Amino acid sequence: MALVQVGLALGTYAGQRVAERSQRPRRLRRLLRGRGWDRSGRQPDAEADAQALTRRRADLHVGNWALALCVGSYALPVLTPAAVAVTIYSMLPLLRAGERSLVREGRVGDDAVNVVVCVGALGLGQPLAAAVQCWIYHAADVAVLGSRERARRLLDAGLPAPTRVRVLHGDTEVPTAVDGLRPGDLVALATGEPVPVDGRIECGSISVDQQRLTGESVPRPLGPGDPVYAGTLVLHGEARVRVAVAGRDTRLARVQRILREGAGHHTRLQLQAEAIADATALPLLGASALVWPVIGPSAALAILFSAPINAVRAAGALAVSNQQSALLREGVLVKDGRALEALAQVDTVLFDKTGTLTADALQVSEVIATGDWVPARVLAAAAAAEARLTHPLAQALVAAAAQRADCPPVQATATDFRVGFGVSAVIDGERVLVGGRRHLHAAGIPIDQRAQRALAAAEVQGETALLVADAAAVQGVISLRACERPESVGILHFLQDQGVAQLALVSGDAEQPTRVQAQALGLTEAYSNVLPEGKADLVRRLQAAGRRVCFIGDGVNDALAMRQADCAISLHGAADLATDTAGILLLDGGLRRLPRVVVTARAQQAQLRRVLTYWGGYAVVNTALNLGLRLGVLPSSLLFGAVFGVGLLATRAPRLGSAHQSRDGAHHGG
Numbered sequence: 001m002a003l004v005q006v007g008l009a010l011g012t013y014a015g016q017r018v019a020e021r022s023q024r025p026r027r028l029r030r031l032l033r034g035r036g037w038d039r040s041g042r043q044p045d046a047e048a049d050a051q052a053l054t055r056r057r058a059d060l061h062v063g064n065w066a067l068a069l070c071v072g073s074y075a076l077p078v079l080t081p082a083a084v085a086v087t088i089y090s091m092l093p094l095l096r097a098g099e100r101s102l103v104r105e106g107r108v109g110d111d112a113v114n115v116v117v118c119v120g121a122l123g124l125g126q127p128l129a130a131a132v133q134c135w136i137y138h139a140a141d142v143a144v145l146g147s148r149e150r151a152r153r154l155l156d157a158g159l160p161a162p163t164r165v166r167v168l169h170g171d172t173e174v175p176t177a178v179d180g181l182r183p184g185d186l187v188a189l190a191t192g193e194p195v196p197v198d199g200r201i202e203c204g205s206i207s208v209d210q211q212r213l214t215g216e217s218v219p220r221p222l223g224p225g226d227p228v229y230a231g232t233l234v235l236h237g238e239a240r241v242r243v244a245v246a247g248r249d250t251r252l253a254r255v256q257r258i259l260r261e262g263a264g265h266h267t268r269l270q271l272q273a274e275a276i277a278d279a280t281a282l283p284l285l286g287a288s289a290l291v292w293p294v295i296g297p298s299a300a301l302a303i304l305f306s307a308p309i310n311a312v313r314a315a316g317a318l319a320v321s322n323q324q325s326a327l328l329r330e331g332v333l334v335k336d337g338r339a340l341e342a343l344a345q346v347d348t349v350l351f352d353k354t355g356t357l358t359a360d361a362l363q364v365s366e367v368i369a370t371g372d373w374v375p376a377r378v379l380a381a382a383a384a385a386e387a388r389l390t391h392p393l394a395q396a397l398v399a400a401a402a403q404r405a406d407c408p409p410v411q412a413t414a415t416d417f418r419v420g421f422g423v424s425a426v427i428d429g430e431r432v433l434v435g436g437r438r439h440l441h442a443a444g445i446p447i448d449q450r451a452q453r454a455l456a457a458a459e460v461q462g463e464t465a466l467l468v469a470d471a472a473a474v475q476g477v478i479s480l481r482a483c484e485r486p487e488s489v490g491i492l493h494f495l496q497d498q499g500v501a502q503l504a505l506v507s508g509d510a511e512q513p514t515r516v517q518a519q520a521l522g523l524t525e526a527y528s529n530v531l532p533e534g535k536a537d538l539v540r541r542l543q544a545a546g547r548r549v550c551f552i553g554d555g556v557n558d559a560l561a562m563r564q565a566d567c568a569i570s571l572h573g574a575a576d577l578a579t580d581t582a583g584i585l586l587l588d589g590g591l592r593r594l595p596r597v598v599v600t601a602r603a604q605q606a607q608l609r610r611v612l613t614y615w616g617g618y619a620v621v622n623t624a625l626n627l628g629l630r631l632g633v634l635p636s637s638l639l640f641g642a643v644f645g646v647g648l649l650a651t652r653a654p655r656l657g658s659a660h661q662s663r664d665g666a667h668h669g670g
């Protein structure tokens, strides 16, 4: 009877494969047609995953029935044929996975173990054990794919998604589809409306809820000139917004794309667990065959339940995606789960100076003329040369010039920016340089005594001093002050308390201001005059000395160092997501969430370790019970099912807590 069941299972599988082969051309055609029709802009891989999830859910459904019928057949033996049939049907995906890894990849891995267990259990006349094994296989798949899908949907859920907006043509409002918006269009926004695009307010004032994008739960008042972003909501007021980008290019759309791409990554710990499972599959099968004559076929087969890789995979994926969604609700975008994993291990944190530990915006505190020019001309020339740059120094100069009545705007041409040095431009036919000492040295322009003194005077106060020169000599010194972020000192203390041994400031600025800033923050280590490649070298040196380095800074300017670091955190906000190299982005542009990220990273690591210990413990117990007490296939499979259920519940539990929190947060936000 049992052998008939095995024959039936293998026969059904073979039949299914033959039928599939004959259908393939038709499926291919359907697939091609599907591609052509798809204009929704969704990523094909996301779509494939969504389809896979639907299929796996159906498989799990069959698994449920198989389980129920097998249990039922103990009370009602007439159900046995149906139970066996449904169990065999539920087994087909496992057989296919086994065939794929064995035949196509030539690999004896966990899939092969699954097949042996299922077919073996049928052969021993224990369809229930086979059904349990199938059910766990399907449940784990659903959990993994489901958590990936959840990570993707993270931003969609509850997101205001307008379809029509009011576009202004002169003074008349024309209802237009969001898809038809173009950069430069003027859109009218009023209370209660979702912002459909990224743009700037032209007139009016509104307060917006941007919790979805930055985790900020307090409404933010905005006026003319302020940027607004798609995915936020107008809580109050009216405004006209000039569209900068719409559709697929908005910050929101880019965040969603990143989430989609990142959702597939596995953490190192997960990969390790899978590697172990794959490596132990063959020895496990061998051992089982070896002890067969001693402990009997049932116990020998039951030992194979000791490779719970599907369960480990499911628990790992759940742990990672849960933490990721909890963080996103607070405005922290984890692009890559591996960055969070690395962060848990970090013992050295390097900070960039401007915009990281200090506020983004600098203020011009003094303009000193040291040559023939008047101060206003020094500032006007500097502002003109920097006009097109986004560097914090450039923005400060431009803002300062705009505020002074005696600084009429002048035109610069042929501007050239050299990272870590400064800019040069041509103004009224004359070459002008703006930058630090390095920049002038490189251009061969001498720094005279007066300029030296002005530089030194600014730098002892911790200010960044820029030299402004024409082709022959220095014409003036502009000093800029950065305000510390109020939260910086507390956060540095927190990191020290968490056992981060080394904290240092790394800056391209001159020695004196860097040191003064570091002292003000209570940092004992500071590296100054470091160019971008130098920052990457520093990270490499520290790593060679056995350190695990986290670099926190501007994800675009410090790209080299960030790529080299074990973990990179960017405070660049989401302004330049596409070019940002950091694995973790603090979307509100501040450091306030950093402690939360560190705590979460460590919690996740601890959770993944617990998962591995839990299943490792189970493997040992199951092996011992079968070797010692000859537990057998059925009791062993029931034990497996019970341990799996408890483990899954334990992994899911924290999610309820964080979902609750976020609902509260959203409530306060409006």
Ligand SMILES: Nc1ncnc2c1ncn2[C@@H]1O[C@H](COP(=O)(O)OP(=O)(O)OP(=O)(O)O)[C@@H](O)[C@H]1O
Pocket (backbone or CB within 6 Å): 352, 353, 354, 355, 386, 389, 391, 393, 394, 419, 420, 421, 422, 423, 434, 435, 436, 437, 464, 465, 466, 506, 507, 508, 509, 510, 530, 557
């Ligand atoms: N736009 C600019 N205009 C003038 N000088 C500049 C500009 N950008 C950089 N510099 C010069 O290069 C130095 C290093 O700046 P850079 O932003 O590359 O380094 P950084 O390490 O990011 O600085 P920080 O630590 O202050 O953030 C500045 O102190 C300044 O002297």
Ligand SMILES: [Zn+2]
Pocket (backbone or CB within 6 Å): 352, 353, 354, 355, 554, 557
């Ligand atoms: Zn910087």
